[in-house]
Amino acid sequence: MIENFVPYPLTYLKGAGSRKADILSKELNIKTVGDLFKLYPFRYIDRTKFYQISALNEDLPLVQIIGKVNSKQLVGEGPKKRLVVKFSDSTGSMELVWFQSIKWIDENIQVGKVYIAFGKPNFFNGAFSIAHPEIESYPRTEGLIGNSTLQPVYNSTEKLKKSFLDSKGIQRIIEHALEVYLHHVKETLPSYILQKYKLPPLKTAIQNIHFPQDLKALKNAQRRLKFEELFFIQLEMLHSKLVRQLKYKGMVFSKVGEKLNTFYNQHLPFPLTGAQKRVIKEIRLDTQRGIQMNRLVQGDVGSGKTVVALMSMLLAVDNGYQSCMMAPTEILARQHFHSIQELVGENLIKIALLTGSTTKKQREILHKQLEAGEIDILVGTHALIEDKVKFNNLGLVVIDEQHRFGVQQRAKLWQKNNIPPHVLVMTATPIPRTLAMTLYGDLDVSMIDELPAGRKPINTHHFTEGQRLRMFGFIRREIDLGRQVYVVYPLIKESEKLDLLNLEAGIEQLRYQFPLPEYQISIVHGKLSNAEKEYEMQRFVEGKTQIMVATTVIEVGVNVPNASVMVIENSERFGLSQLHQLRGRVGRGADQSYCILMTGNKLSNEGKLRIETMVRTNNGFEISETDLQLRGPGDLAGTQQSGVLNLKIANLTTDHAILKEARATVVQIFEQDPMLQAPDHVLLKYHLDQENQGIRLDKIS
Template identity: 65%
Template sequence: MADLSVITPIEYLKGVGPQKADVLKKELQIFTIGNLLEHYPFRYVDRTKFHKLREIHPDMVGAQILGRLTALQEVGEKRARRLVGQFRDDTGSIELVWFQSITWLQKSLKVGAAYICYGKPTEFNGQVSITHPEMELYTAQEKKIGNLTMQPVYSSTEKLKKFNLDSKGIQKLQQAALEIVFRGLQETMPGYLLEKHRLMSYPQALLAIHFPQQVDDLNAAIRRLKFEELFFIQLRLLRNKQLNTQKYRGHRFDQVGEKFNTFFNERLPFPLTNAQKRVVKEIRLDTNTGAQMNRLVQGDVGSGKTVVALMAMLLAIDNGYQACMMAPTEILAQQHYAGLSSLLGDDLCSIKLLTGSTPAKERRRIHQDLEDGSLDILIGTHALIEDKVKFKNIGFVVIDEQHRFGVEQRAKLWRKNSIPPHMLVMTATPIPRTLAMTMYGDLDISVIDELPAGRKPIKTVHFFENQRLRVFGFMRDEIAKGRQVYVVYPLIKESEKLDLIFLEAGLENLQREFPLPTYKISIVHGKMPVRDKDFEMQRFVKGETQIMVATTVIEVGVNVPNASVMIIENSERFGLSQLHQLRGRVGRGAEQSYCILMSGNKLSKEGRKRLETMVRTSDGFEIAEVDLQLRGPGDISGTQQSGIIEMKIANLASDKAILTEARASVIEIFQTDPTLSQAENNLLVSYLAQRGPNISWDKIS
């Protein structure tokens, strides 16, 4: 949008003014004419087709009928007051009903006149009718906008509607805006890209998206605008990555030394999988280039990410640097510390734990050891980013479950050395490929897509509420074998809005079925003091209790190999990624493990799809793809905290092919013209100068 008129404040558009401008800014973040033109329709009503009344049925999304209004009558009183019309064509008649604007409609509707009637057919008492239809006088000689076209539908709000800015009101503003700017609109993408990808011009796409005359034009406009949006996101991300590589030199790890080799040859408790070997090799190559590494490692729970991270930290230590690992919770930090300490033994290198609970005396000793270089590896929580935590020579940083940290928190670790340390961020939440290309497009991504040999797949089953006695019996059988059971609830206390079995009521039920002294139960939820929570966790870890009743606080950070059963109450209320994370709490030992998904007897279509997916597959990446389709990118665990771009028209769940095409195109451009100095790329340079490349997660997110 090179034309200056697109940056004109919205209040100066004909038909807006100060009051409407104010509500447009607050409700839709529309500040300029350009913002308005990028407020695209979210669906279209096909007004090119007419139905006969005999074809009308209540399952239709909408129906357009050409007929005559034969009668109009006001019936009922007060709240029951309504306007009822009879509408007829040559195949029959139907009742039209209005509950609002009755006086105005009585004056404006003409009995006996021909109308185009459009609305959603509904059924009441066996009769099909249309409530609040749109009525347009039919004139055979002329075709008006909104009649015989693909009619756009724009998102609006109740506040906007009070200012007559419903979908039709917004469409009128779009028409006024295009009349002003259309002639001055300039192309935003180089001509060779339009030709190569067979894209409609920008001005024509903008006209067709708001006022489509036929379906083919509309589809071409949508594809053009989606491609452009995804292309420029990738251009910014990959340009950012290119600049970071040039700007930030990194520590060079050119030695594979004694500590790494000793661990690999003597201390590894099991052989690395091929996927683990591949990722270790990628890290070794990255850290030997002289540029700072920014790599995301993703893999399912139990895939061995922590061992890979430890080997990378040993590589740093062999080259004379310190390393640290930051986890989002004390429980997870303690778990990492215990696991890594047992793998390292007492003599390979020094390792300490720093959390909010670390006593002051121990904290001072850790600070001293860090600064004099005698401490090799520090594991901790947010405590690591405090200003008083100073390293002698930090060279490698691992961030676990990175989506739980804000960008600024991660950046504080990044600044702990004059030369930024290499960054390895890990997540056990599998990220769909499309989301990874957008959220982490400026990072290198490694995937550990193999589980260690000997792991038995977790058996997942779905039971309805009326099958609960069977579940209790199964729990008793597993406990009798010496196993332990998790029971997870979505809420702590009863919610008036959600009909859920909440933790407190569930606990009472379990205490009746599993009474003392035969059975002992631990309780953990997010509202408990940290000390109480840790105490209850430890009782379960030590095997002093057989059942752990919890909320989703145990989603990350509990490792109890003896726990073989995960029961998730009201599982239909959880997102797929969360269900998958919870399931990963079991299956950590040699015994067969089970995940039981409990639900109410009535399931929504989405709820059924989620549970069917969980039962069918344990592939985290397949689950993440389904979750993206069901919930959209903004809702998937942690993505909003990571600064995901709010897109105007593209959809990461459905536009994978366009995204892949756009990213490949950007990569090819940088391969042939790394500095974008060729004249044919002047438009791309202009775009980056105006809107890039500062994406909020630019360095390590």
């Protein structure tokens, strides 16, 4: 928003020029004065506090001292030449040393005069010194911004520093920009919002985020700018949702018919949990309203999302519509296809599978049946979005593990019908509430936060390398009881060759411990063809092999109730959410299941916290909150593709209260003034027009 009101090029700025403007654009994507105002400091140095020389210690980061220059001397020759200044206050003395810009410093420092020295104290040869301190006269010159308060520190790069744009250089340019252009900044938020949340005006916030008068002014500025950033994200998302609701009239699923009732009464293998019933009811209400449903269903591993999706698709069939279910991998698509087939039986509905492995002849038959309306549910991969795939009357789209699909891929399914189908998005990767509100703020969110009755929690244990033989003994006992085991290795792109060697060495070790013919091993990794993977998976599913050694290709989509042990090698190299996903491959049968986290003997503090969290809890939502704190929102699975996470100042880990306020405010605005016609909302309407957020509300009849 700020940049819209201060669009002046950086070349207009004193001290910038075309060269500096060019490098700021390339390195930090800063093109205008408004962009520059949004280059917020990442920390502040307290220049209000002064130290006495006798109170110095090496642990202090940066200090400032008022003292007198007693003498100055040029020492050494050539490259080792330095200027040494004896500096003292009433408590002691120290040295100030310069190795560069010696001539300029020497000419501008006078013996007998009092100065303020600022820098990092070092203790050497029994005395304190500061190398290359900042020096300014005492008392301070009036009008100097930043040097007597909380001094901003800005991120820089090597290329910027070469152009004299280190933190100090950036500070000088911003200082000048504020002097010349701050008065051009216009308010972006309605006055009643500022009053309600006691937020300072935007001009005041910008001034105090860069050069705060004091700590209170800084905190107020930070809160104002965080609120604004999160407010406009929510405004754009909820506006997009409102546009979609007004523009896209949804099909009405008016009845619960024979297919759904038959499945519920005759085929449902277990009672629905309270959470499943609640989510199905929410979907039922959505599909009766005459507007397009866009709902995200979050559910932990094993919470029963597939049954919820199936019952939603049967609801569509009962109302004369087809459904499709898109999964990110062929393995997962096949898993869903077989699971649904097993659940509904042979005669209830017609279900088909379409993946990259489907033959040309099979595709021709499938395309004809689909267009004729003879297929009720089509399960598949990205192959579903191909232009050749045409439905007779597509009413519901289910997208599984949606974060693996791009926005354009998902949108292609919308275009498979004249009236866009209802959309049900599912994820087994629990997302913290703050992240869900930001990533999926335009969707209605349902949570399946209850596991089916009778599910036993998975026991998780941490073993180090020294306990490997104990681990082998444990999995041998489980196999001898008739159960199966996963052993998973990391495969990270940067070191695929190294990791593949680790996997191969691990296989050799397992074959030594579990020799043929008594034990059989399946091997699955990314270097295999789809057909090879499918063959190895199927051997394990059918119980022909006792151990599956794999990389993370089995993170989702493998459902073997007889598998009771998940061993994760080098588990410190996995993120928490990924560890939780892998653990969820076991615990699907009646037997007690186990997850063994293998690590080296030495772990970083972060690695220890990840392992301790996994051992302590099976709750995916609790795990996701810890993962967010450790990794930040930009690193969580799939979220990098979302532009809304390019936050300048807000932090989704710590600012959930501000996000909640911002979202509640936007919700209230659209409830009371959906077209943003009130005088107070002119600025908000201007922002949405500037951002090109879809079709304008006032243009939709």
